Amino acid sequence: MMIARNITSSVPTAVWIATLIKTYENFVFEGKDNYWIGQKDIQEIARLLCPKNIDNARISQWCNGDHPNNTYNYLRAKGPLRRLTKQGEFSGNKEQPRELPINTVIFEDKDITLMNILEWHKSVYCKIQFDEVEPAKVNHHNISTENVDLKENIEVQKHYDESKDSKLSNIIPRAVYDSSDINNRAINVVISAWEIFSMKVGNGLISINKEASMQLQYAYILKHMLPLIIFQDDEEIELELETAVNDGTSNREVDIMVIVYKGDDVFKIALELKCYRTKSSSGGNRGATDIFMKDIYQDMHLLERYCENNQADVGIALVMNDYKSFVYPKKKEAKCWDYDISQGTKVGNLRITTPIGGKPVDILLNKQYKFNWKEIGEYTFLLLKPLE
Numbered sequence: 001m002m003i004a005r006n007i008t009s010s011v012p013t014a015v016w017i018a019t020l021i022k023t024y025e026n027f028v029f030e031g032k033d034n035y036w037i038g039q040k041d042i043q044e045i046a047r048l049l050c051p052k053n054i055d056n057a058r059i060s061q062w063c064n065g066d067h068p069n070n071t072y073n074y075l076r077a078k079g080p081l082r083r084l085t086k087q088g089e090f091s092g093n094k095e096q097p098r099e100l101p102i103n104t105v106i107f108e109d110k111d112i113t114l115m116n117i118l119e120w121h122k123s124v125y126c127k128i129q130f131d132e133v134e135p136a137k138v139n140h141h142n143i144s145t146e147n148v149d150l151k152e153n154i155e156v157q158k159h160y161d162e163s164k165d166s167k168l169s170n171i172i173p174r175a176v177y178d179s180s181d182i183n184n185r186a187i188n189v190v191i192s193a194w195e196i197f198s199m200k201v202g203n204g205l206i207s208i209n210k211e212a213s214m215q216l217q218y219a220y221i222l223k224h225m226l227p228l229i230i231f232q233d234d235e236e237i238e239l240e241l242e243t244a245v246n247d248g249t250s251n252r253e254v255d256i257m258v259i260v261y262k263g264d265d266v267f268k269i270a271l272e273l274k275c276y277r278t279k280s281s282s283g284g285n286r287g288a289t290d291i292f293m294k295d296i297y298q299d300m301h302l303l304e305r306y307c308e309n310n311q312a313d314v315g316i317a318l319v320m321n322d323y324k325s326f327v328y329p330k331k332k333e334a335k336c337w338d339y340d341i342s343q344g345t346k347v348g349n350l351r352i353t354t355p356i357g358g359k360p361v362d363i364l365l366n367k368q369y370k371f372n373w374k375e376i377g378e379y380t381f382l383l384l385k386p387l388e
Helices: 011-029 039-049 057-062 114-123 150-171 174-178 182-202 211-229 289-308 335-339
Strands: 075-078 081-084 105-107 235-246 251-262 265-276 314-321 346-352 363-370 374-376 379-384
Touching (some): 011 081, 105 114, 174 182, 182 211, 182 314, 182 374, 182 379, 211 235, 211 251, 251 289, 289 335
Parallel strands (some): 265 314
Antiparallel strands (some): 235 251, 346 363, 374 379
């Protein structure tokens, strides 16, 4: 009987381990050479392994190496069924999680640990010759390299190089692609993705009704931009939602974590998002403007703590709202304006303890920030990053 519970805070890792466990059960316990697993079976096991929500999209798309919008190559697809990716099927690119709880006991009866199952995976599963016709393999950037005319490709590249300076900089800020440091490129693509998101939302092409939809829509844009700044074989970037972090006193979840790999070096960008709509998603008036103002400062506080506790290297807050009085107030008499978020405000090197909503507050900002809102359509957008 499987006894492992809540052994990882990562949803993709839980999906991979769940598929591995079910495959192992089929082969070893049931004596069936059945490596194709139903998505529901994977989901049920993954929910035992991770306390977070395991929605079906993580199995059908995010972890599916055969899906065009995947994030990980953990699984292969055959209609609605999934199987574990064998080592080397995607040239070692995101084929399995980097960190695994290897000493965790999975099955009580036989005292089988995850390490035991991993050894079986390597020595038995990865040597299976699958009968089905495999989908075409892809390279590190999920771009097909079959039937490419090399001469034509060289000519295209030559033309691209000649026109890059005159055309590319008009589309993408030079800082996104011109730096030799992938960490700097990643920071700049986070900023550029926010500008694109702001333009689309402000001009009505993307509808945002609450913070959850804001997070998903921005993450979608960012996810598709990040691969564009990978220029070397030893570079890799991952995007995670609701990643577990520690602020020095307790465990929390950061909205988005961008993880940059350069060889053995790891660089993390933590992103916190806030959205205020005067009308709630249910249609009523939202109110609670003071809480929203305080929460922006709270995010700045937490991002600093994440960096101080080696959970991230850079922290950026992304904010949007449709309440003009936040940005251009007629007066600032209420106590909530201790959390001033109006246009042009500069803050930093301060501690705020003004209670909001009857709850105690203790916010410490060691760095300097400037509120530089950008108005697009009915919304204003803000990116808060410590001033240099």
